[in-house]
Amino acid sequence: MIGVAVLGSTGSIGVSTLDVLARHPDRYRVVALTAHSNVERMAQQCRAVQPQVAVMVDAAAAAALRVALADMPNPPEILAGAAALETVAALPEVEYLMAAIVGAAGLMSTLVAARAGKRILLANKEALVVAGALLMQAVADHGAELLPIDSEHNAIFQCLPVQPQRDLTRAGVEKILLTASGGPFRHTPVAELEAITPDQACAHPNWKMGRKISVDSATMMNKGLELIEACWLFATTPDRVQVVIHPQSVIHSMVQYCDGSVLAQLGNPDMRTPIAHALAWPERMTSGVKPLDLFTCGNFTFEPPAPERFPCLTLAYQAAQTGGTAPAIMNAANEIAVAAFLAEQIGFTAISRVVAHVLDQLPAAPVTDLDQLLAVDVAARARATQFITTLQR
Numbered sequence: 324m325i326g327v328a329v330l331g332s333t334g335s336i337g338v339s340t341l342d343v344l345a346r347h348p349d350r351y352r353v354v355a356l357t358a359h360s361n362v363e364r365m366a367q368q369c370r371a372v373q374p375q376v377a378v379m380v381d382a383a384a385a386a387a388l389r390v391a392l393a394d395m396p397n398p399p400e401i402l403a404g405a406a407a408l409e410t411v412a413a414l415p416e417v418e419y420l421m422a423a424i425v426g427a428a429g430l431m432s433t434l435v436a437a438r439a440g441k442r443i444l445l446a447n448k449e450a451l452v453v454a455g456a457l458l459m460q461a462v463a464d465h466g467a468e469l470l471p472i473d474s475e476h477n478a479i480f481q482c483l484p485v486q487p488q489r490d491l492t493r494a495g496v497e498k499i500l501l502t503a504s505g506g507p508f509r510h511t512p513v514a515e516l517e518a519i520t521p522d523q524a525c526a527h528p529n530w531k532m533g534r535k536i537s538v539d540s541a542t543m544m545n546k547g548l549e550l551i552e553a554c555w556l557f558a559t560t561p562d563r564v565q566v567v568i569h570p571q572s573v574i575h576s577m578v579q580y581c582d583g584s585v586l587a588q589l590g591n592p593d594m595r596t597p598i599a600h601a602l603a604w605p606e607r608m609t610s611g612v613k614p615l616d617l618f619t620c621g622n623f624t625f626e627p628p629a630p631e632r633f634p635c636l637t638l639a640y641q642a643a644q645t646g647g648t649a650p651a652i653m654n655a656a657n658e659i660a661v662a663a664f665l666a667e668q669i670g671f672t673a674i675s676r677v678v679a680h681v682l683d684q685l686p687a688a689p690v691t692d693l694d695q696l697l698a699v700d701v702a703a704r705a706r707a708t709q710f711i712t713t714l715q716r
């Protein structure tokens with residue numbers, strides 16, 4: 324039995340992960356679950372999977388969970404606070420760790436799991452965007468495994484040969500074709516974007532996801548984060564990653580080889596496929612996802628992204644080219660801007676203005692260590708927050 328920790332278990336990826344794990348009780352045992360503050364869902368998950376440990380980052384939520392599980396015969400040990408995420412990531416019983424916390428909040432636990440040599444199933448793309456150099460080094464130094472859960476990166480992983488994953492040129496790869504849906508506003512007149520509401524932005528055409536990533540998809544910052552994620556995962560450069568809008572989200576990405584071949588991975592848009600793939604790899608196992616029916620799934624179309632509609636994608640390409648601390652600055656500013664948009668403090672089009680402003684104000688520097696990146700993250704959040712107050716006046 325393989326011991327699994329699901330970090331961010333109450334979220335969209337967390338729930339899909341528990342669904343896949345429940346289909347294979349003979350292979351996996353859930354050791355730990357973590358959440359921020361959703362007590363109701365965590366209590367229900369603890370009763371269903373009986374983990375050894377449950378973490379609520381919010382201390383009041385941890386206290387409420389203890390009350391909610393008081394009648395459980397074998398309740399989990401309930402821990403509180405962000406440091407408990409790192410405790411869970413280092414537990415010897417945890418062999419696989421699903422990193423499904425949203426945002427840079429997932430970085431430290433993912434790094435700890437890498438340093439402890441775990442198999443990391445990485446949904447938390449922000450960890451790689453903020454600290455890709457450190458995370459990839461920790462994986463290499465400690466014999467950890469990093470398997471992509473993000474649908475595009477999981478597709479790319481499946482389209483690459485097993486051995487030269489870290490040497491694309493030797494594998495004959497010319498470029499990665501990173502597919503994007505284009506989000507809900509692919510055809511919305513640009514002049515109307517200012518008035519978009521959070522609920523409209525979160526209504527993704529093909530995927531049911533958490534609110535932060537849904538807004539990122541609508542601005543295409545998600546694709547910008549994924550561009551940087553792809554560069555780290557597959558040891559490549561931004562000029563070899565081309566974003567292709569494919570509104571149907573059935574082709575999850577492609578790899579173009581020097582002999583003219585293009586390999587693609589297809590499937591119904593359901594995250595249980597990449598989750599099952601990464602859990603079972605190099606084997607395969609069922610996921611609960613319906614087989615793709617090519618006769619009914621519709622036509623496939625492709626188009627380039629329009630820069631005037633998606634300024635966040637341009638900013639991300641620039642940050643990726645700049646490298647160093649630029650992606651960490653961009654990510655922090657984006658997290659603050661998206662939270663402000665979801666709280667109805669700024670409009671939809673202000674998200675890219677906040678990110679551009681902070682990137683403009685804070686100079687990028689070569690990455691030295693974790694403390695530097697954490698300080699950059701704090702500084703970029705402060706700049707973004709301060710700029711947002713000027714927009715509200």
Ligand SMILES: NC(=O)C1=CN([C@@H]2O[C@H](COP(=O)(O)OP(=O)(O)OC[C@H]3O[C@@H](n4cnc5c(N)ncnc54)[C@H](OP(=O)(O)O)[C@@H]3O)[C@@H](O)[C@H]2O)C=CC1
Nearest residue numbers: 331333334335336358359360361424425428446447532533
């Ligand atoms: N959803 C999807 O289909 C996909 C998601 N991803 C990536 O996966 C990650 C998770 O996304 P998704 O599941 O949609 O997000 P959700 O918002 O649905 O879930 C986020 C999870 O993280 C927890 N969480 C939130 N803030 C903190 C914090 N500060 N510290 C610790 N835990 C926290 C939440 O707990 P609580 O519920 O208590 O708030 C919840 O369990 C993101 O990085 C996203 O980009 C990648 C590809 C696809």
Ligand SMILES: CC(=O)[C@@H](O)[C@H](O)COP(=O)(O)O
Nearest residue numbers: 473474503504505506540545
């Ligand atoms: C499911 C997944 O991996 C998301 O990242 C998804 O790709 C978002 O869709 P967009 O292509 O619209 O960003």
Ligand SMILES: [Mn+2]
Nearest residue numbers: 473474475549
């Ligand atoms: Mn994705």
